[in-house]
Amino acid sequence: MKVVFELSGEHPSLSPSEVIHCLKSEGVSYRYMDIFGSFLLVNIEGRADIKKVSQRLALSHLIDIYLFSTKPYLRHLLKKARKTKVDIEGSFRVRCENRSNKKLRSIDLEKKLGGIYADKHDVNLTNPDTEIRLLLSEELWFVGKKLFEVNRSQYEKRKANFRPFFLPISMHPRLARCMVNLSEVKAREKLLDPFCGTGGILIEAGLIGAEVMGSDIERWIAEGCKKNLRYYGIKGFEIENVDVGEIDIFGKVDAVVTDFPYGRASTTKKEPIEKLYKRAFLSISNVLKSGKKLVCAIPSIELIKIGCDYMDLVEVHPFRVHGNLTRYICIFTK
Numbered sequence: 001m002k003v004v005f006e007l008s009g010e011h012p013s014l015s016p017s018e019v020i021h022c023l024k025s026e027g028v029s030y031r032y033m034d035i036f037g038s039f040l041l042v043n044i045e046g047r048a049d050i051k052k053v054s055q056r057l058a059l060s061h062l063i064d065i066y067l068f069s070t071k072p073y074l075r076h077l078l079k080k081a082r083k084t085k086v087d088i089e090g091s092f093r094v095r096c097e098n099r100s101n102k103k104l105r106s107i108d109l110e111k112k113l114g115g116i117y118a119d120k121h122d123v124n125l126t127n128p129d130t131e132i133r134l135l136l137s138e139e140l141w142f143v144g145k146k147l148f149e150v151n152r153s154q155y156e157k158r159k160a161n162f163r164p165f166f167l168p169i170s171m172h173p174r175l176a177r178c179m180v181n182l183s184e185v186k187a188r189e190k191l192l193d194p195f196c197g198t199g200g201i202l203i204e205a206g207l208i209g210a211e212v213m214g215s216d217i218e219r220w221i222a223e224g225c226k227k228n229l230r231y232y233g234i235k236g237f238e239i240e241n242v243d244v245g246e247i248d249i250f251g252k253v254d255a256v257v258t259d260f261p262y263g264r265a266s267t268t269k270k271e272p273i274e275k276l277y278k279r280a281f282l283s284i285s286n287v288l289k290s291g292k293k294l295v296c297a298i299p300s301i302e303l304i305k306i307g308c309d310y311m312d313l314v315e316v317h318p319f320r321v322h323g324n325l326t327r328y329i330c331i332f333t334k
């Protein structure tokens with residue numbers, strides 16, 4: 001089965017990487033994949049549980065079944081659409097997503113493509129049984145059938161200021177979920193955030209069914225984190241008020257996902273940052289099971305290099321938070 005992931009486009013490398021790691025964590029194997037702008041085409045082997053993948057993702061909008069593709073011109077599209085048999089159950093509508101540089105009116109293309117199917121099927125623009133997706137990239141145009149929609153509004157509703165315990169140190173829940181997905185943690189596996197702060201990462205990991213553990217050097221922050229986890233109904237968590245050097249109390253874990261302190265809003269307790277990062281990488285590499293992943297947000301290339309002395313760096317995604325503040329989302333393996 002071929003499927004197309006309509007990536008959110010908010011980050012060029014994180015969005016496709018999230019899909020790839022999500023497929024792996026849900027045990028979905030694929031023959032190949034190819035990217036066309038912000039559309040990721042994946043040839044999936046056998047019958048896979050794509051619904052579960054759609055429930056985990058943060059940086060995609062939709063997942064569609066691939067029907068056919070054409071050169072990026074209207075006459076090619078219509079010619080191929082007339083020749084290709086498409087199964088439509090009940091009523092339908094066509095929606096066009098133009099991510100190409102061509103100045104085309106989506107509504108005109110929707111009407112033209114819809115006209116081909118309207119002979120045999122009822123059009124329902126508000127609540128159709130089937131949604132045909134027309135996806136325009138620079139190189140190719142795709143036609144697909146909507147399979148699943150990612151619930152992106154849930155992440156807005158969980159933003160830090162809506163939680164019972166709030167500090168302005170927590171990243172956006174979409175980025176937190178994406179980082180959890182990059183770690184490939186599975187439901188019921190153990191995930192540790194050794195700099196848990198208010199719990200933004202642990203909330204997202206707990207909601208996909210991971211067993212979550214966290215530590216923070218500040219007692220009042222660790223207590224606030226517990227409050228937040230309870231608020232979102234996360235069960236069986238373990239939060240301790242300890243220094244990162246003491247995280248071996250949690251035993252071995254399947255994933256570590258964390259946003260390192262960077263010394264401005266989030267304190268390092270006056271410890272020089274290089275020293276803290278060395279201690280942290282050492283402790284993390286001791287608690288991670290072999291072959292498992294650390295996914296972390298780090299504020300500079302120099303600090304990433306420290307991590308390379310302890311684990312293998314496999315991916316780096318620069319992420320502009322705001323103004324001149326860039327964080328690097330890194331994946332290390334043990």
Ligand SMILES: C[S@@+](CC[C@H](N)C(=O)[O-])C[C@H]1O[C@@H](n2cnc3c(N)ncnc32)[C@H](O)[C@@H]1O
Nearest residue numbers: 170195196197198199200216217243244261266
């Ligand atoms: C960037 S914040 C984490 C934000 C968190 N992801 C959230 O959602 O709120 C880093 C946290 O690390 C904690 N911290 C700083 N030094 C620490 C240390 N040596 N051991 C454990 N925690 C520490 C800080 O108190 C702070 O809460």
